[in-house]
Amino acid sequence: MNRQKLLSSIPAVNDFLAAEQADRIINKYSRTRFLKTLRSELEKIRQIILAEKAEMEETDIDCQELKVGEILISVSKRLEAEDNEGLKRVINAGGIILHTNLGRSLLPENALNKVKEIAAEYSSLEFDLENGERGYRYKRTKQLLRDLTGAESAVVVNNNAAAVMLVLKTIAEDREVIIARGEMVEIGGSFRIPEVMESSGAILKEVGSTNKVYLKDYLTAVGEKTGALLKVHTSNYRIQGFTHSVSAEEMVKAAHQHDLVVIEDLGSGILFDLSEYGLPEEPTVKEEILAGIDILTFSGDKLLGGPQAGIIVGREKFISQIEQHPLMRALRVDKMTLAALEETLKLYYNLEEALQKIPTLKILTEKAEKAKIRAEKLKAKIEAPAGVKFTIIESEAKVGGGAYPLNTFKSYALAVETGDLSPEKFVYKLRQLKTPVISRIQNELIIFDLKTVFEHQLEELAISINKVLAEVF
Incomplete structure (x- = not known):
């Protein structure tokens, strides 16, 4: 069949609308979505036909494919695929606890319940119930953070990069910041501290070498244009070996002698020392505040175990300036984030309760033997076909x-040893399930x-694995 005959054999839109299958x-x-997708599908068919040579006897389009029913099947599949896009719940069997691409922290149950309550009903977000006038959305969060960190004041924005940028813009715009x-x-996603600083209007002044910096390096760099000293905790990498850095106490003492502000980006942020649970010592927010840091920022959705947020704590006079900056309104958090953050912070008044009820902390401090028990339970539920071997291993x-x-x-x-089957094919199919399973190949x-x-x-994971096994073997 030539090109023109194929083009003329494409059914009209009304032919599709008349079909019972289209009604469903x-x-x-x-x-609206049906017509948009249908027209897109018909245009795709036309483009394939037009791409063929004028008098070809055979084309990529079969006459059968030009029937109303066949095209409607394609339309239905495309619409179904669209509905399956977007955010999905997944099972994380990859072994990375705070997986940035999988949403990082999992909220505690009390935080989830509070978010649902606040999202579904009107709330006292910015309403003072005492005097019946406009209220302040950060009132409760501010008090919680003061109690837990020892800081004079606090405020919250939408993430830690925003927190750093807002702090620098408020305190050191058009002035030098020594780092x-x-x-x-x-930071993840190619966001770099120098670029964040540039966006804030602060002028970067770097000192020291890659592996060593001394207090004298900072002091030598101080001049008339200096606005602040910035300390950034290298939470996502480490320099080991022949190294030297300046402690918060040293930096604060020297900076305050020159009437300079010390800002620290603690990154992931942690409120309590978890070294007794096998983790290395990390500077806690409270320790850095006690050391005299003027303004400190950290994330809400990492080691804190709450929602995505950039938390700013420090001296009242600086926090007050930050709150009054015009960008504050653009970067502030919404009612659901505040609700989740408040409820997460409340758990920290009792560390043992926090370790049990905040999922991130519970996973971090859980003994490995519990993971082994779950592995054994999962293995017992798997229906392994011939040629596929399941083994419990240390990881x-x-x-x-x-x-x-x-x-x-x-x-x-x-x-899992899959024999001749490609492991990549297996993990791909796991990712295509209604509830995707994320594993790793090693x-x-x-x-x-x-x-x-x-x-x-465990039950859902076992069903998913068995389903893929049945499909590929």
């Missing part, structure tokens, strides 16, 4: 999220790390 699709997806060369970190889980970059956790995993083995899989997910 429209009822499910709406007339150690080895602390000019790159290494990671914190992720730019925290504890050199540390791994002893964990246990279910390792030494040609598929690894399901149970450090990041919860007890209540």
Whole structure:
């Protein structure tokens, strides 16, 4: 069939609308979406035909494919695929606890309940119930952060990069900010401290070498244009060996003698020392505030275990300036973030309660043997076909999220040998499920790390693995 005959054989839109199959699709997806997708599908068919040579006897388009029913099947599949796009719940069997690409922290149950309550009803977001007038949205959060960090005041914006930028713009716009060369970190997604500083209007002045910086380096760089000293905790990498850095106490003492502000970006941020649970010592927010840091920023959705937020704590006079900056309104958080953050922070008044109820902390401090028990339970539910071998092995889980970059956790995993089948094909199919499963490949083995899989997910995970096994074997 030649090109013109093929083009003329494409059914008209009215032919599709008259079909009973179209009514079902429209009822499910709406007339607007149906027509948009149908026209796109018809245009794709036309382009394929036009791409053929004028008198070809055979083309990529078969006459059967030009029937109304066949095209409607394609339309339905495209609409279904569209509905499956976007955010989805996944099972994280990859062993990275604060996986940036998988949403980082999991909210505590009390925070989830509060978000639902506040989102579904009117709330006292900015309403003073005492006097019946306009209120202040950060009132409760400010008090919680003062109690837990020892800071004079606090405020919250939408993420830590925004917090750093707002602090610098408020305190040091058009002025020099001195930072150690080895602390000019790159945050996930190629956001770099120097670029954040540039966006704030501050002028970067780097000192020291990559691996060593001394107090004298900072002091030598101080001049009339100096606005602040910036200390950045290298939470997502480490320089080891022949190194030297300046402590918060040293920096604060010297800076205050020159009437300079000391700002610290603590990155992931942690409120309590977790070294007794096998984690290396990390500077806590409270320790840095006690050391005299004037303004400190950290994330809400990393080691804190709450929602995405950039938390700013420090001296009242500086926090007050930050709150009054015009950018504050653009960067402030909404009612749901505040609700989740407040409820997460409340748990920190009792560390033992926090360790049990904040998922991030619970996973971090859980003994490896519990992951082994879950691995054994999962293995018992798997229906392994011939040629596929499942073995429980020791594995290494990671914190992720730019925290504890050199540390791994002893964990246990279910390792799968797929024989002649490509492991990549297997993990791909797992990712295409209605509830995707995220695993990893290591030494040609598929690894399901149970450090990041919860007890209540075992049944669903087993069903998913068995489903893919049945499809590919």
